[in-house]
Amino acid sequence: MTNEDLKQKILTIVPSADFTDPVYEFLNVTILPADLRKLAEQLNSDPDLSFDYMFCLTGVDWVTHMMVVYHLYSTKNDHTVVMKVKIDDRGNPEVETLCDIWKTAEFHEREAYDLFGIKFLNHPDLRRIFLEDDWVGYPMRKDYVDEVNIVEL
Amino acid sequence: MEEVAQNIETQEYFINMGPQHPSTHGVLRLMLTLDGEIIKKVQPHLGYIHRSIEKMCEKDSYQQVVHLTDRMDYLGCHINNEAVCLTVEKGLELEVPDRVKVIRTIISELTRLSSHQLWWGVMGMDLGAITTFLYGFRDREMITDIFEETCGARLTMNYNVPGGLMFDIHPNFQNRTKQFLEHFKKKLPEYDKLLTGNVIFTERTKGIGYLSKEDAISYGVTGPSARASGFSCDVRKKNPYSAYDRVDFKEILFTEGDCFARYQARIAEMWESMKIIEQLIDNIPEGEYKAKTKAVIKLPPGEYYQRVETPRGELGVYIISDNKKNPYRVKFRSPGFSNLSALDKMARGFKIADLVAIMSTLDLVIPDIDR
Amino acid sequence: MGFSIYDFSDFINNIHAFLIETFSPAIGNIIGMAIVAVCFLGFIALLGLSLVYIERKVCALFQQRLGPMRVGKWGTAQTVADIIKLIFKEPLMTKDSDKFLFNLAPFIVMIAPVMAISLIPFASGLQAVDFDIGIFFIVAVSSIGVTGILLAGWSSNNKYSLIGAMRSGAQIVSYELSVILSLLTIVVLSGSLQLSVIVESQREGWWIFRGHIPAIIAFIIFIVASTAESNRGPFDMAEAESEITAGFHTEYSGIKFAYFFLAEYVNMFIIAAVGATIFFGGWMPLHIGNIEFFNNAMDLIPPVIWFFMKVSAIIFLLMWFKWTFPRLRIDQMLTLEWKYLLPLNIMNILLMSLVVLTDFHF
Numbered sequence: 091m092t093n094e095d096l097k098q099k100i101l102t103i104v105p106s107a108d109f110t111d112p113v114y115e116f117l118n119v120t121i122l123p124a125d126l127r128k129l130a131e132q133l134n135s136d137p138d139l140s141f142d143y144m145f146c147l148t149g150v151d152w153v154t155h156m157m158v159v160y161h162l163y164s165t166k167n168d169h170t171v172v173m174k175v176k177i178d179d180r181g182n183p184e185v186e187t188l189c190d191i192w193k194t195a196e197f198h199e200r201e202a203y204d205l206f207g208i209k210f211l212n213h214p215d216l217r218r219i220f221l222e223d224d225w226v227g228y229p230m231r232k233d234y235v236d237e238v239n240i241v242e243l
Numbered sequence: 244m245e246e247v248a249q250n251i252e253t254q255e256y257f258i259n260m261g262p263q264h265p266s267t268h269g270v271l272r273l274m275l276t277l278d279g280e281i282i283k284k285v286q287p288h289l290g291y292i293h294r295s296i297e298k299m300c301e302k303d304s305y306q307q308v309v310h311l312t313d314r315m316d317y318l319g320c321h322i323n324n325e326a327v328c329l330t331v332e333k334g335l336e337l338e339v340p341d342r343v344k345v346i347r348t349i350i351s352e353l354t355r356l357s358s359h360q361l362w363w364g365v366m367g368m369d370l371g372a373i374t375t376f377l378y379g380f381r382d383r384e385m386i387t388d389i390f391e392e393t394c395g396a397r398l399t400m401n402y403n404v405p406g407g408l409m410f411d412i413h414p415n416f417q418n419r420t421k422q423f424l425e426h427f428k429k430k431l432p433e434y435d436k437l438l439t440g441n442v443i444f445t446e447r448t449k450g451i452g453y454l455s456k457e458d459a460i461s462y463g464v465t466g467p468s469a470r471a472s473g474f475s476c477d478v479r480k481k482n483p484y485s486a487y488d489r490v491d492f493k494e495i496l497f498t499e500g501d502c503f504a505r506y507q508a509r510i511a512e513m514w515e516s517m518k519i520i521e522q523l524i525d526n527i528p529e530g531e532y533k534a535k536t537k538a539v540i541k542l543p544p545g546e547y548y549q550r551v552e553t554p555r556g557e558l559g560v561y562i563i564s565d566n567k568k569n570p571y572r573v574k575f576r577s578p579g580f581s582n583l584s585a586l587d588k589m590a591r592g593f594k595i596a597d598l599v600a601i602m603s604t605l606d607l608v609i610p611d612i613d614r
Numbered sequence: 615m616g617f618s619i620y621d622f623s624d625f626i627n628n629i630h631a632f633l634i635e636t637f638s639p640a641i642g643n644i645i646g647m648a649i650v651a652v653c654f655l656g657f658i659a660l661l662g663l664s665l666v667y668i669e670r671k672v673c674a675l676f677q678q679r680l681g682p683m684r685v686g687k688w689g690t691a692q693t694v695a696d697i698i699k700l701i702f703k704e705p706l707m708t709k710d711s712d713k714f715l716f717n718l719a720p721f722i723v724m725i726a727p728v729m730a731i732s733l734i735p736f737a738s739g740l741q742a743v744d745f746d747i748g749i750f751f752i753v754a755v756s757s758i759g760v761t762g763i764l765l766a767g768w769s770s771n772n773k774y775s776l777i778g779a780m781r782s783g784a785q786i787v788s789y790e791l792s793v794i795l796s797l798l799t800i801v802v803l804s805g806s807l808q809l810s811v812i813v814e815s816q817r818e819g820w821w822i823f824r825g826h827i828p829a830i831i832a833f834i835i836f837i838v839a840s841t842a843e844s845n846r847g848p849f850d851m852a853e854a855e856s857e858i859t860a861g862f863h864t865e866y867s868g869i870k871f872a873y874f875f876l877a878e879y880v881n882m883f884i885i886a887a888v889g890a891t892i893f894f895g896g897w898m899p900l901h902i903g904n905i906e907f908f909n910n911a912m913d914l915i916p917p918v919i920w921f922f923m924k925v926s927a928i929i930f931l932l933m934w935f936k937w938t939f940p941r942l943r944i945d946q947m948l949t950l951e952w953k954y955l956l957p958l959n960i961m962n963i964l965l966m967s968l969v970v971l972t973d974f975h976f
């Protein structure tokens with residue numbers, strides 16, 4: 091499907107979807123956490139879309155809000171979409187897990203939790219993945235200060 | 244027998260494989276739940292070599308980011324460098340000279356060859372045939388020598404800069420590469436003789452660690468490991484970059500999805516890499532080795548994503564720029580990280596010895612996973 | 615005292631007689647035993663040193679490199695340096711390990727080969743003990759070694775060690791059957807368990823040639839099974855460095871580790887020596903039937919040299935296995951023994967019995 095078709099299709103699933111992010115290579119769609127499960131399930135199961143391969147999942151700290159970015163690709167239909175979830179509550183971001191749909195999300199969500207503090211609800215095993223269990227703070231946040239381990243030049 | 248087995252009370256136990264273990268090849272820690280020798284569960288514990296490269300990137304200029312990527316997948320460092328450079332060039336909408344594209348492709352393929360050679364040696368060693376390790380290193384030495392001559396370094400090469408290459412290739416480069424190809428074409432069948440046809444080796448790998456195509460896609464397994472399950476995911480074919488669109492090579496696909504298929508996929512990939520180098524080595528176009536770039540690179544605001552095919556799978560570089568001289572956010576989607584997540588799925592029900600074989604055929608590089 | 619490189623019996627008997635004459639018979643015997651013990655200890659030490667060196671050089675040969683070259687001429691003093699290092703190394707021990715058993719295990723592992731080596735006829739008359747149940751005795755004492763390995767694994771308080779010990783137990787107990795049965799095949803042919811008699815019975819030709827097909831099958835089974843019994847690659851599951859770190863000797867260091875190491879090499883020597891004695895005539899030169907000229911020419915080479923040549927050839931074969939093959943998995947290895955080697959072996963004995971009954975051998 092072309093990006094334009096994709097856009098129409100996604101709009102039928104989530105009417106409030108936001109397509110204002112410029113398209114460099116992939117179609118960007120920004121949604122709210124409440125719509126995430128619905129859209130993700132549809133993206134995965136709808137035969138026209140069938141996004142079966144999540145090749146990237148990451149968090150972004152936009153200082154005003156938190157964002158989770160999912161890069162999805164369909165091996166059957168050869169199209170790509172970037173799904174972004176905007177979480178307004180930056181202090182305590184929460185979003186539904188997608189690791190039952192794309193298994194690869196399990197590790198990537200743990201990474202995002204570890205580094206950004208984004209809580210993925212219903213995740214089967216949400217623990218820190220890289221840092222120690224008693225690490226204080228979430229290093230990839232923009233306001234993270236660590237005078238011991240980070241040397242400012 | 245069955246009845247007796249049921250009546251005996253057994254207990255599952257845990258065992259820590261790593262962080263110091265000969266076959267985790269680095270500081271990976273696996274917590275195994277075992278019933279006798281049979282694996283019930285594998286829980287990877289990561290982070291022993293986590294350096295937060297992504298955080299460091301946020302403080303660095305784009306030229307500096309390239310150098311950090313060497314430290315992720317040190318066996319495919321050239322390809323990591325290239326990934327970052329391609330992303331930055333994409334952001335700058337910079338067209339690099341043809342010469343650069345061809346040289347990058349040749350060096351990428353040499354890197355892939357050297358990585359697979361090391362993998363082959365290590366794979367044999369994991370299965371108990373220590374001789375393969377020395378054979379793999381013997382042939383890899385020739386490639387590292389070529390790299391050393393051209394860019395001064397043997398492991399962390401830093402040969403790419405945004406816009407092109409750091410310097411031109413050494414005048415000897417083409418000759419030595421051709422010599423190497425001639426040498427290695429004779430040696431690769433020897434690899435086959437030593438392992439591929441060996442009864443013990445096939446017994447140890449056939450039917451072990453099965454991964455279906457659906458699972459490979461769902462777990463995000465990429466590279467030769469996924470192509471052995473039939474998941475066609477070669478970025479060089481799907482999204483050609485550098486000079487891959489002008490060379491003729493096959494995407495290696497197998498359907499068995501077991502350790503032996505993953506092994507064969509990598510061996511076949513070595514032949515394809517040699518084919519690619521052969522097509523390009525005599526056709527390096529004349530021209531500049533670097534496009535003109537500013538000393539301070541500022542990417543226009545936006546998001547750039549570039550995928551490349553490393554020896555282990557698909558490396559994604561995701562750069563978010565806010566028009567400053569350093570990136571706002573850099574994410575490396577490392578292939579090893581996703582490949583590792585399928586380990587539990589693949590290893591359940593097999594034995595400890597099989598787990599070693601499965602890990603070998605996944606070709607894990609720990610700094611690449613931990614970043 | 616008549617000394618001949620071709621027959622040591624006179625020489626040994628003369629020493630014996632001299633000792634008994636000079637001292638009383640009791641003390642003379644004891645001094646004789648002490649001399650034999652010292653000789654064997656020296657021999658074992660020398661054997662360990664040289665076999666480790668040879669193993670490294672053979673390994674290097676297969677891996678297209680030079681091996682140790684720095685210490686001494688062609689690295690010959692390398693193993694001496696290693697032994698010195700091992701002696702001075704701190705003997706570590708894990709917390710809560712069973713100290714008594716932990717310290718005992720290396721000695722038990724060492725006892726087996728030392729007892730077995732006394733039976734080996736190095737040349738005519740050059741044999742410490744010559745039991746009439748020689749093969750039975752060798753097989754019996756060599757199974758003591760597994761006790762030491764099990765103890766080492768159990769007392770180390772380490773799960774890897776325990777897995778290694780359990781694997782080793784299963785492996786050695788099963789492969790012992792094959793070793794015994796393959797040796798019995800030749801015993802059927804030679805009609806004696808006494809090693810000197812077996813050697814003597816090969817005066818007209820080695821059993822591997824005279825026993826033709828069943829003897830060759832028996833030899834192949836013997837080599838496979840004894841490689842497994844000595845825990846060497848491709849059957850080194852008990853150590854399996856890449857799977858269970860170093861198996862039963864993970865926790866051993868220093869001189870205790872050296873004992874395990876030494877035991878492995880002495881075991882290898884015993885395997886080769888028993889194989890050479892049973893199948894290749896021991897110290898007996900290569901004789902073909904009644905061709906006088908050829909037999910006399912062969913007799914010119916001293917028996918000791920014959921013996922060590924044969925042993926070296928088999929040791930080289932064992933090393934060749936180790937440095938070429940990948941390791942088997944534990945269940946595959948047990949399958950190989952119980953489903954293939956053992957039935958084949960039993961059939962082979964029947965075949966050999968038929969051959970002997972019908973006199974269908976050379």
